[in-house]
Amino acid sequence: MTTSTNTGAALPTTCDVLIVGAGFGGLYMLHKLRQLGFDAHVIEAAAGVGGTWYWNRYPGARCDIESIQYSYSFDDELQQEWNWSERYAAQPEILAYAEHVADRFGLRSGITFSTRVTATTYDAARNLWMIDTDRGAQVNARFCIAAVGCLSTPQVPSWPGVENFAGEIYHPGAWPHEGVDLRGKRVAVIGTGSSGIQIISAIADEVEHLTVFQRTPTFAFPAHNRPLSPEDLAAAKARYSEIREAARRAPQGRAFATEGRPLLGDTPDQRDEVLRRYWAMGGLDFTKAYDDISSVLEADAVAADFVRDRISEVVQDPAKREVLLPRGHPISAKRPCLEINYFASFNRPNVEIVDVRANPIVEVTATGIRTTAATHDVDVIIVATGYDAMTGTLLRLGVVGRDGVALTEAWAAGPRTYLGVLVDGFPNFFIVAGPGSPSVFSNVILAIEQHVDWISDLLTFARSAEADLVEADPAAAQEWTAHVTDIGERTFLSLGNSWYRGANIPGKPQVVMPYVGGTHVYRDKCDAVAAAGYPGVSIS
Numbered sequence: 068m069t070t071s072t073n074t075g076a077a078l079p080t081t082c083d084v085l086i087v088g089a090g091f092g093g094l095y096m097l098h099k100l101r102q103l104g105f106d107a108h109v110i111e112a113a114a115g116v117g118g119t120w121y122w123n124r125y126p127g128a129r130c131d132i133e134s135i136q137y138s139y140s141f142d143d144e145l146q147q148e149w150n151w152s153e154r155y156a157a158q159p160e161i162l163a164y165a166e167h168v169a170d171r172f173g174l175r176s177g178i179t180f181s182t183r184v185t186a187t188t189y190d191a192a193r194n195l196w197m198i199d200t201d202r203g204a205q206v207n208a209r210f211c212i213a214a215v216g217c218l219s220t221p222q223v224p225s226w227p228g229v230e231n232f233a234g235e236i237y238h239p240g241a242w243p244h245e246g247v248d249l250r251g252k253r254v255a256v257i258g259t260g261s262s263g264i265q266i267i268s269a270i271a272d273e274v275e276h277l278t279v280f281q282r283t284p285t286f287a288f289p290a291h292n293r294p295l296s297p298e299d300l301a302a303a304k305a306r307y308s309e310i311r312e313a314a315r316r317a318p319q320g321r322a323f324a325t326e327g328r329p330l331l332g333d334t335p336d337q338r339d340e341v342l343r344r345y346w347a348m349g350g351l352d353f354t355k356a357y358d359d360i361s362s363v364l365e366a367d368a369v370a371a372d373f374v375r376d377r378i379s380e381v382v383q384d385p386a387k388r389e390v391l392l393p394r395g396h397p398i399s400a401k402r403p404c405l406e407i408n409y410f411a412s413f414n415r416p417n418v419e420i421v422d423v424r425a426n427p428i429v430e431v432t433a434t435g436i437r438t439t440a441a442t443h444d445v446d447v448i449i450v451a452t453g454y455d456a457m458t459g460t461l462l463r464l465g466v467v468g469r470d471g472v473a474l475t476e477a478w479a480a481g482p483r484t485y486l487g488v489l490v491d492g493f494p495n496f497f498i499v500a501g502p503g504s505p506s507v508f509s510n511v512i513l514a515i516e517q518h519v520d521w522i523s524d525l526l527t528f529a530r531s532a533e534a535d536l537v538e539a540d541p542a543a544a545q546e547w548t549a550h551v552t553d554i555g556e557r558t559f560l561s562l563g564n565s566w567y568r569g570a571n572i573p574g575k576p577q578v579v580m581p582y583v584g585g586t587h588v589y590r591d592k593c594d595a596v597a598a599a600g601y602p603g604v605s606i607s
């Protein structure tokens with residue numbers, strides 16, 4: 068047993084349920100299981116709670132689902148007492164919220180920090196998970212719950228020569244806690260997804276020179292972020308239960324505005340009026356303005372033209388504009404981003420854009436980055452190239468199930484789950500907000516809550532039946548996974564090289580990983596399975 072002040076609670080040698088990760092998933096899982104009388108414990112690699120919001124301390128980091136919705140709904144007092152300061156909270160505020168939740172519900176006493184799980188092995192003879200850590204200690208638990216996050220393993224491409232770079236290199240997901248002084252420096256940002264866009268906007272005016280390396284131009288909508296007034300907060304809180312219910316019944320776990328009709332049924336003037344109105348509102352609702360923008364190519368083409376027109380109005384330099392205009396895939400083939408002065412940043416003379424699709428990066432040298440067209444000398448490289456999404460962290464947990472089969476083997480062709488929660492061949496092992504569930508294709512906090520509640524109900528059901536073994540049936544897992552893939556491949560996600568389908572990782576199986584059939588549909592399916600006594604799950 069190991070105890071020290073900076074590692075939080077002592078690591079137990081045994082517990083009923085061992086949870087890995089103290090982000091929003093692990094925190095609520097711990098709270099819920101404790102309420103139900105389970106002996107649960109959390110192991111967390113970081114020195115604090117918050118997960119994503121603990122690690123991603125980069126300049127400009129903020130959520131892109133409105134804070135009123137991107138927050139826990141499980142406790143009305145919590146949502147009534149917490150005051151978000153902005154429409155889209157920045158990272159320090161979201162981290163403060165996670166810390167508040169941990170303190171308010173007394174969760175820290177059940178979390179061991181600064182400890183990484185290095186192996187998770189099922190012992191069939193004892194029906195126990197043996198969880199090994201990088202501090203040498205082992206925990207034996209009947210149940211193991213992976214709340215390790217979908218965007219928690221930074222992905223850094225292996226450019227030749229990167230080890231020779233004499234300057235500093237940072238990934239947004241491992242940003243130094245003390246911050247990075249970029250003033251007066253020549254900085255490269257590689258990648259223009261959500262994090263890249265946020266960083267570029269935040270640092271453009273303080274660096275001496277900013278070179279942005281872009282592979283795929285981004286469909287980004289204005290966030291129109293603003294402070295939330297006391298009146299805004301009071302109005303939202305007065306109808307919080309209504310907002311949450313709408314979010315639970317929505318396809319992506321958040322309440323949204325929509326005209327509720329197809330774009331293709333409107334005249335060009337009507338379309339223009341509607342799209343301008345949603346553009347002016349800001350936020351992700353732009354793609355929801357009409358029913359068919361994310362599902363019919365002709366409708367997407369109209370909306371995409373509209374976006375390009377707006378970007379063209381902002382970016383003055385024709386050469387930069389040409390590189391920045393998003394083309395080649397439907398808007399919803401990738402995760403749309405929100406921007407705050409992103410496109411306007413390129414009107415600054417110190418901000419340059421390099422098209423690495425036309426001129427790929429050849430190598431990193433001691434002084435900078437060489438593409439097939441030019442060499443760019445820089446002091447700092449920010450590698451905003453994303454994450455080994457959805458499966459990356461799970462596969463690094465060292466999970467070994469029945470008959471010594473590793474999760475890496477079981478998932479060699481892509482993740483296979485039942486309802487995204489259970490994995491056949493891995494008894495008593497559960498995943499929170501992972502592949503095969505809505506997860507990152509929705510408001511993740513509400514997706515987490517639904518999973519935590521469902522897993523808790525299942526464990527309670529098993530306990531009442533005096534059962535200690537819960538395992539997905541292989542046929543059920545196969546059928547569910549085929550269904551997830553089938554739905555995914557019929558959406559626009561199949562038309563873009565996104566991280567949703569593993570396209571950013573060389574050699575990763577290319578399958579749409581989240582369940583994209585709608586969080587409300589998914590929720591109903593899970594509820595029906597529970598109500599029917601868990602068909603597809605062996606409980607003994």
Ligand code: FAD
Pocket residue numbers: 087088089090091092093110111112113117118119120121123128129130131132137182183184185214215216217218219262460463464499500507509510511512515
């Ligand atoms: P995480 O927050 O990733 O927490 C997982 C934890 O597990 C981490 O703390 C990690 O250290 C720990 N861990 C992993 N492996 C181990 C191990 N082997 N041993 C011990 N500990 C381990 N989602 C939205 O819905 N809306 C948004 O606006 C939004 N914005 C985002 C912005 C950024 C920059 C990023 C990266 C993600 C964003 N997300 C957003 C997704 C976000 O990840 C989820 O919303 C949510 O925070 C995930 O919570 P989690 O608990 O599932 O995982």
